[in-house]
Amino acid sequence: MKEKDVPSSKLISKNKLGDTMDITEECPQQDSSDTTMDQCIDRDANIAVESKSLLDQSYPDFVEKYFSCINCNEVRGPEDDYRVLVHSNRVCLVTLADSHKLKHPDKVPIKVDFQISDKINREDNPMTGKGKRGAQQLCNNSILCYVTCQDGSRVPIHAAVGGKLLEINQSLVQNPTAVKETYIAIVLPSIPTFESFEIPLKNEDGFFDVDCDS
Amino acid sequence: MKFLYKVLLNIIVMSATESDCKNKLTAQKKGEVFHHMQEVGCCDMCAHLYSGHTSYAFYEKVHKEHIQHGTEGKKLKTNPCVSCLGLLHSPFKENITDRIISEIKQSDNDYDSFNLALTLPISYQLRAHSLAYYVRKHYPKIAHTFGGKVFPWMTVKNIFKVTTAPIIAKSVGRTLNPNSELTINVKLTYSNDGLESSKLLELCPSVFGFRQRKCAELLFSKKTLYHAFHRGLNIELRNFSSYPPNVPNHPLVFSQVNFNQSPMYCAGRYNKYSRTLPHARWIMNGKRMLNTSVQELFSKDVQALFKAQDYTFSSSGREDVDVRMLGNGRPFSLELINPMRTKVPQKEIDDLMERLNKEHATNIKLNDMQIISKDDVKYLKKGEQSETKIYEALCVSKKPLTDELLSNLTSCVPLVIEQKTPVRDLSRRANMVRYKTIYSMNITPVPHSSTNQTYFCVKLKTQSGTYVKEFVTGDFGRTTPSLRSLLNDPDIDVLALDVLNVDLDWPPKKKQILRSREKTQTNDVQQNTQQRALLLYTSDMKFDWYKLLIQAKLSVGSNASNGNFIRALHLSRVISEVSNKSEDVTEVRRLNRNKFLVVCRTAKCANTIIQSKKVQEEFNAFIPTVYMQRSAVIRVLMSTRNLCFPEACHLVPPLHVRMRLQTKNSFSVLENMNEEMPSHVNSQDYPRLRKNVTHSRTIDKYIPPPLSTRTTKRKTVFSSSSV
Incomplete structure (x- = not known):
């Protein structure tokens, strides 16, 4: 009952008065110690109440929360830099690094072409099943697509990580300018490749976080 | 049977x-x-x-x-x-x-009967x-x-x-029943077995030599x-x-006995109150992430109660580690493999439930645990596809919410979203697009003290299998539309998520289901005719073909199989009579013992067959019931994929059909039955009969089935003779 006097109870009454009433009823009768009481309220509480500790805090970005970044610089030639988002389940998203030449403000992409050669088109990837069989195999310098810019230049985008091509971002065909922001391809690297990544521990500037107890 | x-x-x-x-x-x-x-x-x-x-x-x-x-x-x-x-x-x-x-x-x-x-x-x-x-x-x-x-x-x-x-x-004090759920396997050995059988190896290396290596x-x-x-x-x-x-010098010796009990099923619902408790064992890169999981918390105890060898846990869907399961809980069933105790009273289950609830009060709570039959488990899996779930998500954004946006949101439901397999699930599931429906959406702002962030609660009612977190965040544009795209705010994120309700009637109320089943079985045929006969193809439904399902009475004639062949033929004749234009009927097919499928090209033709008394009366054995199968298929498509357009018809390819009766034996039956059949139908309407068909199985001499299949048959023979 103590909880009700805390300022957050305003919130309860605003949101869901009915639910809070239920909470008190559902408390087990036998244990009336304060700890179980808290637990009980914690258990069935409204989501806003339950996670009130999360409110008014800075929260990590969606990308930061689930992905770690590795930078692949100068894959083929200068200014050919990529930022690869690695999920803990080995799936990688290839995006352009800020230092990539396409990120220049004067480069305006007008067309994205997935037809790499006469035979290879990244858009038709005959992958089936959860085993990802038949997926196109990529090396780290395989070309994912060609981006044609307004000034007439044709820039190839490389895969940066080798592995199976799970998906190519097809929305880029409609919206070529999105190349600068969103992912270009989803790649599943082989286990040895994945283990060779030097994944920085949630730190973007390339330094490892080291625990210093002293 | x-x-x-x-x-x-x-x-x-x-x-x-x-x-x-x-x-x-x-x-x-x-x-x-x-x-x-x-x-x-x-x-x-x-x-x-x-x-x-x-x-x-x-x-x-x-x-x-x-x-x-x-x-x-x-x-x-x-x-x-x-x-x-x-x-x-x-x-x-x-x-x-x-x-x-x-x-x-x-x-x-402790099972009552057994099979040896x-x-x-x-x-x-x-x-x-x-x-x-x-x-x-x-x-x-x-x-x-x-x-x-x-x-x-x-x-x-x-x-x-x-x-x-x-x-x-x-x-032993038990009954012997070949169909018993308990099979007792007795293994007998013979001391000279190895010596005698090893000669086989020399005699036929072609059979055993290969296996020796393998x-x-x-x-x-x-x-x-x-x-x-x-x-x-x-x-x-x-x-x-x-x-x-x-x-032989040595007799057969008893070596071991195995008890093989068919599995039992225990059903219930569970609540999860922890945000650090996975649904099943969570192993990442060969390392165990958290010590326990929902299923491990109580499955072992239930297994011990039934003295079972093993268990498999299955539930209707699953939730993430950091998601609570509130409300009346998520339905689950526990398959107990080879249980030794088959008669566990409900009270013991209740006691165990109470004990577990006390023990893991902070993590989980179990409700309504009981033993169910195998058929009911199917109901759980069936419900997995059709049920709806209610979620509540606490979201955060950097923009303030305007009333206009909120009203836009509430007006756009029901909403069909396109979800590609999210990145976090891509390693274990196939990459494909899934269509899910969001039935309702409610947003309530949450008061807070910070100035640059807005918090709000989203209450969603969705089809089962929707990835809710991805619906909010959009998953790099792989879920469309998403809450981010709907509110036009690229910074919305989920802070916490709860499942409030899983809409499935579980565990099934046993007696009610049984009763309703019996009722439907007895009244099935009669009710169907009364209700379904009224269903007609209306003029606004235009399809390439129209299907009717005609169901015959169960018990007609003594020689069941032959009777059905004749009936299939006779039915097609009656139908062609009824529907004046015989080319409108494209197919009469026998589906199983008492169901026939009639395919027509026009709605008019289909309707005349439905309405005609002739089909019902002239052929007493038939009680036609009608399914509008085609429209049903399209309706299902519409509901799942939001295809509310005429294009939906093209998804179902037209069937190129001709008059045909599927069973070849039917023709040979016809040869013998010439007099009884009505003779005014053109023989050209039907495919030519093959002559000298050797179909009949004479039973002058009984040949037993081959050795490998014999054992099962003999079991059943054994049952009928011993009872």
């Missing part, structure tokens, strides 16, 4: 009559063989077996006589029988049965084969009763089941022996040992 029963009865009757006439002819011969086999070293039962007795009743009679007289025939040999290695005669028989009885009595299993299964050594198979050849060589006419095959139809196992198994059942332990099995016997290697095989086989 009824049909099968009939067939089985027929087989029994047939075999009985068959053996009766043979008996008259060869009664003397049989006696001769009987004595000869006894001299070779067979026990009474085996001697009877090889002299060609095939009825169970005979062996039961012999067994009773043995008990009455106290002895087994003339002499009690000290050595076991050549054929059965002591399984069927004392004193070795008693040793085996006593061990079986004591093992069953000692076991924890024997595993005999390979030597037995070889000996039986050799002896059968021996009999055939000396008495070719007797061998004929084996049914053309060398191996006799009856086996030692069957005789054991007829004679000794009832005694075991009596002393799997050394299972070198000889019933199946490989069957292969060997049927590869023309008989001549060599029959001489595998002394011919007839030598008299």
Whole structure:
């Protein structure tokens, strides 16, 4: 009952008065110690109440929360830099690094072409099943697509990580300018490749976080 | 089932009559063989077996006589029988049965009935084969009763089941039932088995040499022996040992007994209150992330309560580690494999539930645990696709919420979203697009103190299988539309998520379901005609073809199969009469014993068939019920994929059809039935009949099924004769 006097109870009454009433009823009768009481309220509480500790805090970005970044610089030639988002389940998203030449403000992409050669088109990837069989195999310098810019230049985008091509971002065909922001391809690297990544521990500037107890 | 029963009865009757006439002819011969086999070293039962007795009743009679007289025939040999290695005669028989009885009595299993299964050594198979050849060589006419095959139809196992198994059942206090959920496997070994069967390897390396390399332990099995016997290697095989086989020095010995109980199912609902508790074991990169999981918290205890060997946990969907499961809980079922306790009272389950709830009060709570039948489990899996779930998500954004946006949101439901497999699930699921429906959406702002962030609660009612977190964040644009795109705010994120409700009636109320099932079964046919006959294809529904499902009464005619063929033909004739233009009806197909499918090209034609009394009256056996199958398919498509357009029709390819009756035997039936059929139909309407069709199976001589399939059949025969 103590909880009700805390300022957050305003919130309860605003949101869901009915639910809070239920909470008190559902408390087990036998244990009336304060700890179980808290637990009980914690258990069935409204989501806003339950996670009130999360409110008014800075929260990590969606990308930061689930992905770690590795930078692949100068894959083929200068200014050919990529930022690869690695999920803990080995799936990688290839995006352009800020230092990539396409990120220049004067480069305006007008067309994205997935037809790499006469035979290879990244858009038709005959992958089936959860085993990802038949997926196109990529090396780290395989070309994912060609981006044609307004000034007439044709820039190839490389895969940066080798592995199976799970998906190519097809929305880029409609919206070529999105190349600068969103992912270009989803790649599943082989286990040895994945283990060779030097994944920085949630730190973007390339330094490892080291625990210093002293 | 009824049909099968009939067939089985027929087989029994047939075999009985068959053996009766043979008996008259060869009664003397049989006696001769009987004595000869006894001299070779067979026990009474085996001697009877090889002299060609095939009825169970005979062996039961012999067994009773043995008990009455106290002895087994003339002499009690000290050595076991050549054929059965002591399984069927004392004193070795008693040793085996006593061990079986004591093992069953000692076991924890408490099921009322049981079925006995024997595993005999390979030597037995070889000996039986050799002896059968021996009999055939000396008495070719007797061998004929084996049914053309060398191996006799009856086996030692069957005789054991007829004679000794009832005694075991009596002393154990359980009933013997071949269809029982408890199977007791008794393994018998023979000390010279390895020596005798190793000769096989030399004799037919083509069969066993290959297996020797592949799997050394299972070198000889019933199946490989069957292969060997049927590869023309008989001549060599029959001489595998002394011919007839030598008299064994050691009897069969009981080695082990296995209890095999069919699985039981325990159902319930669980709540999850922890945000650090995975649904199942969470292993990442070979390392265990968290110590427990929902299923591990209580499954072990339930398993212990039922004394089961193993368990499998299945639930209707699953939630993430950091998601709570509130409300009335998520339905689950626990399959208990090989349980020893089959009669656990509800009170014990309740007690266990209470105890577990107290123990894990902070993490989980269990509700409504009870034992359910296997059929109900299907209901859980079925519900997994159709149910709806209510979620509540606490979201955060950097922009303030305007009323305009909120009203936009609430007006756009029901909303069909396109979800590609999210990145976080991409490693274990196939990459594909799934269409999910969001039925309702409510946003309530949450008051807070910070200035640059907005918090709000989203309450969602969605189809099962929707990835809610991805619906909010958009998952790099792989879920469209998402809350980010709907609110035009790229910074929305989920802070916390709860499942408030899983809309599935679980655990099923047993009695109600049973009652409703019975009701539907009895009134099914009548109700269907009244309700469905009214369903007509309306003019606004335009399809390439129209399907009618016509259902016949269950019990018509004695010879069920033939009757149906005739009816299919007759139906097509009646229909072509009714629907004036015969080209409108494109197909009449027999789906199963009493269901027929009629495909029409026009709605008018379909409607006339539905409405016509002729189909119902002229052919008394028929009660037409109508499915608008085509429109149903499209409606399903519309609901799942939001295809509310005429294009939906193209998803279902048109069927290029012609008049056809699927069963070929129907034509041969027609040949015999010319007079009874109405003659005013053009013969050109139907495909030509093939002449000289050899279809009928004459039953002058009964040929038993091949060895491998025989055992199951014999079991059922055994059941009907013993009951």
